[in-house]
Amino acid sequence: MPRPRKPRFVEFLPDVTYFKPAGVPMAALDEVRLGVDELEALRLKDLEGLDQEECARRMNLAQSTFQRLLAGAREKLTRGIVQGKAIRIEGGDYRFVARTFFCPECGSRWRREAPPPPEAPETCPACGNPDITPRWRGGRRHRRRGR
DSSP: OOOOOEEEEOOOOOOOOEETEEEEETOOOOOOEEEHHHHHHHHIIIIIOHHHHHHHHTOOHHHHHHHHHHHHHHHHHHHHTTEEEEEEEOOOEEEEEEEEEEETOOEEEOOOOOOOOOSSSSOTTTTTTTTEESSOOOSBBOOEEOO
16 A cells, blocks of 8 residues: 655645637547646746745755646646647645735734635734735645645
């Protein structure tokens, strides 16, 4: 029996989770499924420009595991674009990393376990100040599994 997979830490959940080629009917499309953890690997390495060692540390992985995850994600994304397939972002074994916030007005600190809804801006619960500072690596983590 293989070892259970270690959950990967994820700091970003996408708002848009489905992409398809323009002008192609949905019934005629094949799909490529990209996991949330694979998207996080692409985001950290290609968008934020971090080295693989730092990316692996932030995702709670060994560097070799991160390298395989990144290679698989790039292959899936390339296959979807070149072969004209739809790309669905879902699933994977991951934990969303909780965010810690700080209010410079009153010095209050608090945690939010999930991303805030896009229509509700974050304000300080103590003084109501909208000028707050997110701190990503602080706080507790909780398990969230995609399907």
